[in-house]
Amino acid sequence: MANALSQPLTPWSADHRHQLDRDARSIFILLPRSAVALANVVGSFHPDSGIDLSEAFRDGRGVLAKGRLELDEGVEVSYELTLCDAASDNAFKLELTIFDPAVDGDAGELHRGVVTLDSPITISLFGDGWTIALIEEPITEDEYGQRQGSVCPVCTSDQIEGGRIEVDGGGAWQPIACNHCGSTWDDDFKLTGYSRLSISREDAAND
Structure with missing residues (x-):
C-alpha cells in the first residue's frame, strides 16, 4: 500500500x-x-x-x-x-x-x-x-468499448442484462440494466459495412 x-x-x-x-x-x-x-x-x-x-x-x-x-x-x-x-x-x-x-x-x-x-x-x-x-465517475465511452460492453459503466459490475435490440436506419440500440447498482443505459450500434456476401448466380446471369 x-x-x-x-x-x-x-x-x-x-x-x-x-x-x-x-x-x-x-x-x-x-x-x-x-x-x-x-x-x-x-x-x-x-x-x-x-x-x-x-x-x-x-x-x-x-x-x-x-x-x-x-x-x-x-x-x-x-x-x-x-x-x-x-x-x-x-x-x-x-x-x-x-x-x-x-x-x-x-x-x-x-x-x-x-x-x-x-x-x-x-x-x-x-x-x-x-x-x-x-x-x-462512470468509465468513458472509449473504455466501455474497449471492454466490449461487458461491465456496468457506473460500478463496473458484470451483472448486467440487455433488452430487445431496436434498429433504425443505419444504427441500432439496446437497453441495458445493471443488477448490482440499478443503473440503466443504452448500448449504441452503428452500421460499418457488410460481410459474408454471396452473389446469386441466377441474378448474375440475368445481368
Whole structure:
C-alpha cells in the first residue's frame, strides 16, 4: 500500500462534478476514479502509522470534489469533499462540507460530516430533506468499448442484462440494466459495412 503513494498520481479537476435531481431531492457527487483510488489508499492507513502522507495532500489533492449547486431557483449552496483526519476514531475519512455562499465565514456552514462511497446521507437544507450520494465517475465511452460492453459503466459490475435490440436506419440500440447498482443505459450500434456476401448466380446471369 505504501508504494501506491510513491507512484505519480493522475491529476483531476475537482470542480463541478455532480448531478442534481430536484424532483427526488437527490444530489450525486461524482468522484474521478483517480481521486477514489487515492482516497482508498489513504483511508487504509492509520494516522499514527508513521507513513508519510504528504504526497497525498500536496497541491490540494486532499480536495476530491467541490462545486456550487442551485437547489431551487435562487437557492444555491457550495460543497467541498475532502480527505480528513477524523478525530472521533483517529482514521482518515471523507468529509463533506456544505456552505451558504451568500454568508461569509463559519456562519455560512450548513453541514459538515463524514461520508462514504457506500452509504448515502440525508440532510436538511433550507428546510428540505436532501439525499446526498458519492458516486465514482462512470468509465468513458472509449473504455466501455474497449471492454466490449461487458461491465456496468457506473460500478463496473458484470451483472448486467440487455433488452430487445431496436434498429433504425443505419444504427441500432439496446437497453441495458445493471443488477448490482440499478443503473440503466443504452448500448449504441452503428452500421460499418457488410460481410459474408454471396452473389446469386441466377441474378448474375440475368445481368
